[in-house]
Amino acid sequence: MATSTTTRPAAATTAGDRRPRRRSTAVTRAPWILVAPFLALFVLTFVLPILVAIGQSFTTVTREGLFGEEGVTSSFAWFENYRLALEDGNFVASIGRMLLFGVVQVPVMIIAATVLALLLESASARWPGLFRAAYFLPYGIPGVLATILWSFLYVPGLSPIIDVTSMLFGFEPDFLGAGTVLWSIANIVTWTYAGYNMLIIVAQLKAIPPELYESARVDGAGPWRTAWSIQLPLIRPALVLTTVFSIIGTLQLFAEPQLLQTVSPAIDSQYTPNLSAYTTAFAYNDYNVAAAQSVLIALVAFALSFLFLRLTNRSSR
């Protein structure tokens, strides 16, 4: 291990005149060698698809003959596909539905995650490690499986929850109706990700220097005051991060509604923006409009994340 301490001066002197140049080319080449594999795959799986999507979204394909047997021509379509996408009332409605979903579900989940994190890190909690593990567990369950699990708990006849409420209170909640199914989906998403967000917040709570708690106690601050004036301001970056990821996640919602479709007639094939794009592409085989929809979804996600970051930046100043 320690041999190099003695060899170092020797190496430095003998290397003398010829080393620097060879090393400098190595130093300019090395970062590219290290970056290249990642960059190549990134270009293939992110940059190219995005370019393809943008290209497709500005193209229109016309088929000659009844089944396109007389040839297919594509031409530049300006904003025709975007016009079609935005004129589709169901697609626009699906974006509105996700905004409503996000405005309710994201704050509920982030607040719940924050409260749980604060409780777990408070001195009053017993067995915090055990509870933390229990809350984090659903994150390891794929959204598809979580939806299958909850759908069994939602379906009348199978659901023990409905059995229990009808026995105790004499009423049978309808989890899958037109007015409720959106919130049943919100419940699945919250169940899956609340613990994960909680863990990010806990990580940042643990990073608060203990001296701060000490001086707060000396100043006579109680637990509420400590949470409000010390912990909340200091976990702000974690809250911003988890909120941005949740906003992006909300716009991507797909597996939950797609699976619940089989048990809830209230969910149509354009219930969420992503479901809509998927249906346009694979049920209607209209890749160009689907591409325009994908681009629009990404733009809305960008715009909302950006807006949120701007708002939080401004209020911190």
Next chain:
Amino acid sequence: MTTATVPTRPLDPADRRAAVAEPSTGRGPGRRPATTILVTGILVVVAVYFLVPVYWVVVAATKTTDDLFGTNGFLLGEHFALLENLGAVLTYNDGIFVRWFLNSVLYAGVGALVATYLAAAAGYALAKYRFRGSNLVFGLVLGGVLVPGTATALPLFLLFSQLGLANTYWSVLIPSLVSPFGLFLCRIYADATVDGSLVEAARIDGAGELRIFHTIGLRIMTPALVTVFLFQLVGIWNNYFLPLVMLSDQDLYPITLGLNNWNSQTDRLPEFYELTTGGVLLSIIPLAVAMIMLQRFWRGGLTEGAVKA
């Protein structure tokens, strides 16, 4: 030649903070028993919410189809049919379930391993070298973090079908090899922990640039790499949209797609209820165990990213 004059690596900030914070868990305002009972009570109620669906599937997997519909979901049925159900899951259709499971292991294991290595190399390079274009590369990748994964899946399918890659193992594996978020974390972590003078010392010792990365960089970055690996592993394991778009051959399905296939047949063929609940139980167990055992690894690198984001 020894590249390791490595002065014992300085405790990284996260470790140090944890070490200081841990003993003081009993800090804070008085621990009155009433408060303890109240807080613990709330935590128990919340734990019930998180565990109920899991408990339900454990119970459901032990029941026959008749009991599933005829008895209360939270209580055991008249027949204890767990082994028969699990046997049916494992043998149905020549053991297709096992195949799906192994596919998931392949996609998630190989994907996460390679993705972590590539993100580490690129993140290290961006943190430790000043080179023309580095800011452009980082900006590009940062944009990638914000692009919804499902927005790229459709165009990726169009691209891969032109390349003849759609409906192959590669169509799911290749996109899993890239983790923009991983690069982001690795860059921040390398910036904060890999000491420039250490790299310089290794150079003077005559170590090549790539060797320095592999022997010094990777070792110092290990805590962040574990986090990146876990993120990517769970991300690929849970992925549904990408394989759904890419794959039509059942033999290539990961477990999520396979179980969805079974679940969608329950309304016509009731025996698929047992296959689905048994399959869900079997596929939750390994990941649940892994999540709980590896819980502490989710912290280290994660805070670094969160704090500086």
